[in-house]
């Protein structure tokens with residue numbers, strides 16, 4: 001009775017069946033599996049071994065040569081235990097179709113009863129000659145038990161990351177039977193012709209061989225196929241998201257002509273650079289379509305993104321739309337507001353900065369004006385603008401510095417009214433990341449900064465030269481230049497207090513002892529925003545000579561007269577962050593200096609600091625960082641709202657990534673909702689990976 005029930009369950013296994021219902025797994029083991037992140041049959045099949053061992057090649061007995069290390073497989077003809085000897089030996093004669101061989105184990109009494117005539121055994125050891133006969137002495141061996149499915153291959157195959165209560169071998173025993181039914185779970189995704197052309201093995205073979213590879217070559221093929229599928233499905237998800245954004249929502253088309261263009265450009269006291277012009281052209285092309293723009297604008301700090309973004313904003317305003325400019329922090333929002341003011345002086349375009357400090361009647365009035373469309377450009381933090389502001393006719397959302405945002409969150413930001421969306425990031429994104437974390441966006445790049453920038457010289461200062469460095473800084477401060485002193489975030493968020501303390505203590509030291517003749521200000525994230533604001537204003541006006549701060553100044557702050565930056569504990573920052581920080585200086589024409597203080601013995605840290613002193617190119621630094629740290633640390637797919645990558649690696653498997661991306665986007669352009677019969681299996685796998693987040697289900 002019970003058997004037939006479990007057989008029925010067995011028959012209805014599919015990828016989403018909980019592992020608990022598998023043979024050999026009960027509630028207790030299911031819990032162990034859960035610890036490994038394995039909940040369903042699908043998870044289990046994708047719980048790839050972390051290593052593989054192969055059954056050694058078997059030598060025919062007739063081919064054995066003295067002194068060779070061999071593995072033989074043969075039938076046990078006879079056994080003999082000679083306990084009477086001074087060194088008791090257990091002796092076995094085995095044969096295969098090519099010959100007979102003697103095997104002895106000294107002190108082999110424990111083998112009595114374990115090895116019997118009629119068994120087939122495999123033995124590995126070194127060949128010696130005894131009394132003119134070849135023999136193996138004390139070899140490793142195992143009894144091959146065909147009835148229970150223990151062939152030599154049973155002892156080879158995948159080695160799984162185990163957990164207490166669940167060994168690698170047990171996992172193997174649970175996975176193996178599934179491999180026989182693979183065609184039911186893992187139907188082929190692509191046609192024969194494609195597989196051949198792309199040099200990919202079948203999906204069923206791939207799963208079989210990854211868990212139980214017959215040889216190394218097949219294992220390599222299996223990996224390649226599974227990596228491809230993983231990357232392909234990820235890219236397909238991105239392609240579909242992008243398609244949906246573009247095709248399922250209609251926005252009012254912007255009009256763009258020479259008159260509008262001229263009016264906007266008049267706002268800028270300089271000519272746009274070639275890169276800025278190119279980006280503007282791409283944005284204009286997007287916004288004059290009836291589909292929402294979904295574009296990433298990336299460029300190094302100070303490369304002139306704000307100008308491009310403002311162009312987009314003014315184009316929207318010229319078309320009667322409202323624009324929301326979102327920054328991650330209030331300081332940055334204020335900064336944006338300021339630069340916008342600079343360009344829009346005496347302009348009729350109504351704009352406002354929404355801050356958290358704004359309350360009561362004033363706030364209500366403002367919200368009303370935004371609600372009835374009187375105000376055209378609204379600047380604020382993401383939190384503020386998302387929360388409770390109703391727009392009259394929001395046509396463009398500009399999100400600054402949202403590289404920490406995922407694909408998912410971005411999708412949420414645009415959900416009401418799905419206006420045009422422009423994401424700006426000053427963290428140069430390596431190509432690999434541009435194809436994944438930002439893979440649903442079109443990309444514009446500003447590579448070259450506007451002319452007239454002083455160079456930034458970066459030095460890693462030896463600890464013995466600290467005082468010299470201070471004197472160097474003193475000279476610049478005397479010449480009315482300004483300086484930043486940046487302290488790392490120490491510890492985790494909960495220990496935020498530690499940051500404040502470090503910066504605060506340092507500030508005391510610097511202001512009272514090192515630079516008593518100058519005004520040294522302090523800025524950290526836990527200050528009330530009014531106070532932060534005030535400090536920044538004074539620094540901008542030159543009333544503060546040196547600013548001690550935590551990383552709150554990381555992004556967007558623009559004080560061209562600040563030409564010195566000291567970064568303490570520089571080894572604690574990521575490269576991208578260091579580069580970002582450094583971007584705060586070198587904004588004017590004067591030469592700037594970035595001094596890195598770090599005491600580290602770590603080779604990676606040293607190599608990172610070294611590249612900082614060598615390169616000013618954010619893209620080069622980002623690629624370098626990715627290679628040094630690996631994508632794992634820098635880039636977790638889940639954090640970006642994408643499915644986890646279990647076998648592929650976006651850096652090492654870059655070529656596959658490119659191929660997968662091309663094929664996925666091509667597929668979506670032909671069959672955007674994957675409704676064609678031949679794409680049924682792809683669609684099913686995609687749904688299993690992304691769940692409902694793609695809204696694919698509604699067109700099933």
Ligand code: ADP
Pocket residue numbers: 270271272273276299300301302303304305306307308339426450451558
């Ligand atoms: P980003 O936003 O990329 O950090 P910004 O747009 O803030 O860069 O520009 C940095 C500085 O360069 C600003 O002071 C801006 O006025 C100036 N700038 C921008 N574009 C140009 C240009 N085409 N020619 C000269 N200066 C420019």
Ligand code: MG
Pocket residue numbers: 302305306556
């Ligand atoms: Mg900027």
